[in-house]
Amino acid sequence: MSTSSPAQKPTIPRTQVTFVGLGAMGRHMAANLARAGYAVRSYDIRADALGPSDTATLAGVTQTRTLAEALHNAGVLVLSLPDTPQVEQVLLGPGGALETLPSGALAIDMSTISPVATRHIAEALATRGIDLLDAPVSGGVRGAQEATLTIMAGGSEAAFVRAGPILAVLGKTVTHFGPSGAGQTVKLCNQVVCALHIQAACEAFALARAAGVDLAAVRQALQGGAASSWILENLGPLMIDQDDTPNFRIELQAKDLRLVAELAASLRVPLPGAALVTNLYYSSLANDEGGLGNQSLFRVYDRLTGQLTNPEAAI
Numbered sequence: 001m002s003t004s005s006p007a008q009k010p011t012i013p014r015t016q017v018t019f020v021g022l023g024a025m026g027r028h029m030a031a032n033l034a035r036a037g038y039a040v041r042s043y044d045i046r047a048d049a050l051g052p053s054d055t056a057t058l059a060g061v062t063q064t065r066t067l068a069e070a071l072h073n074a075g076v077l078v079l080s081l082p083d084t085p086q087v088e089q090v091l092l093g094p095g096g097a098l099e100t101l102p103s104g105a106l107a108i109d110m111s112t113i114s115p116v117a118t119r120h121i122a123e124a125l126a127t128r129g130i131d132l133l134d135a136p137v138s139g140g141v142r143g144a145q146e147a148t149l150t151i152m153a154g155g156s157e158a159a160f161v162r163a164g165p166i167l168a169v170l171g172k173t174v175t176h177f178g179p180s181g182a183g184q185t186v187k188l189c190n191q192v193v194c195a196l197h198i199q200a201a202c203e204a205f206a207l208a209r210a211a212g213v214d215l216a217a218v219r220q221a222l223q224g225g226a227a228s229s230w231i232l233e234n235l236g237p238l239m240i241d242q243d244d245t246p247n248f249r250i251e252l253q254a255k256d257l258r259l260v261a262e263l264a265a266s267l268r269v270p271l272p273g274a275a276l277v278t279n280l281y282y283s284s285l286a287n288d289e290g291g292l293g294n295q296s297l298f299r300v301y302d303r304l305t306g307q308l309t310n311p312e313a314a315i
Helices: 026-035 069-072 086-093 115-126 140-146 156-171 182-210 214-222 230-236 236-241 250-267 270-287 294-304
Strands: 001-005 016-020 039-043 062-065 076-081 106-109 131-134 148-154 171-176
Touching: 001 106, 016 026, 016 069, 026 039, 026 076, 026 140, 026 156, 039 069, 062 250, 076 086, 076 115, 086 106, 106 115, 106 156, 115 131, 115 182, 115 250, 115 294, 131 156, 131 182, 140 148, 148 156, 156 171, 182 214, 182 230, 182 236, 182 250, 182 270, 214 230, 214 236, 230 236, 236 294, 250 270, 250 294, 270 294
Parallel strands: 016 039, 016 076, 039 062, 076 106, 106 131, 148 171
Antiparallel strands: 001 171
């Protein structure tokens, strides 16, 4: 395992990078690469992915109209996509990377997808001499904006070294965990911890609220002791304010937990806590809350405790 830090950032060559996936995080990552001196060509499968307000964010990024145009002669391809099928479509589908990228190209997948699928994709690309590095991230939209993401990489050492200058632009902590799929596995471990921390915060707040204790004071006290966490620091205020801002959506967290369950089943590892919190996220999905922020799991506890802020959302 190897880790790089900002102090170790290598010299960044001015090379062409194709970036596919301009969602809430991807657009900022593409923009950061452009600001760092890369010639960035971008594409998103959704025609409505960008709005007028994104023009300034993506200044310096060339937007293409088709995947074929984006992939043409691309030496380095970076992906930030929602799920496994979209990554497979871009890398292995008709007109995708497997058919289009030249031998010697490097694909860096910063999406969160199945580790098993990642290994299969890497094997397929290798038949054409294309390296794949899985490099999912943690840190949310703010981390993408400020280039402080934690990046968990899997793939060959050579691919990790080649990707180093790009990853150094996008993240604060960059770690290589081993062969293909290792980065995705660590990201799923990250999601288990995050989801359970969110559930723990929701339960603590639900209990304190029922007892009539001020939630802001509760959060401040918890942050000063052993219960302190990134979740309490960053999402706690949103929970207390009933703020559903979608920095990371419920539907994406539920997708990640589904991937956790699939991996755990394949390895015969029981994860009872993850199973419970997954069902709570599915409750959010059943109440049409998938587009709300990850912290909005508190709405499940509103329903469980009879404290509905939006009665129409009840099942």
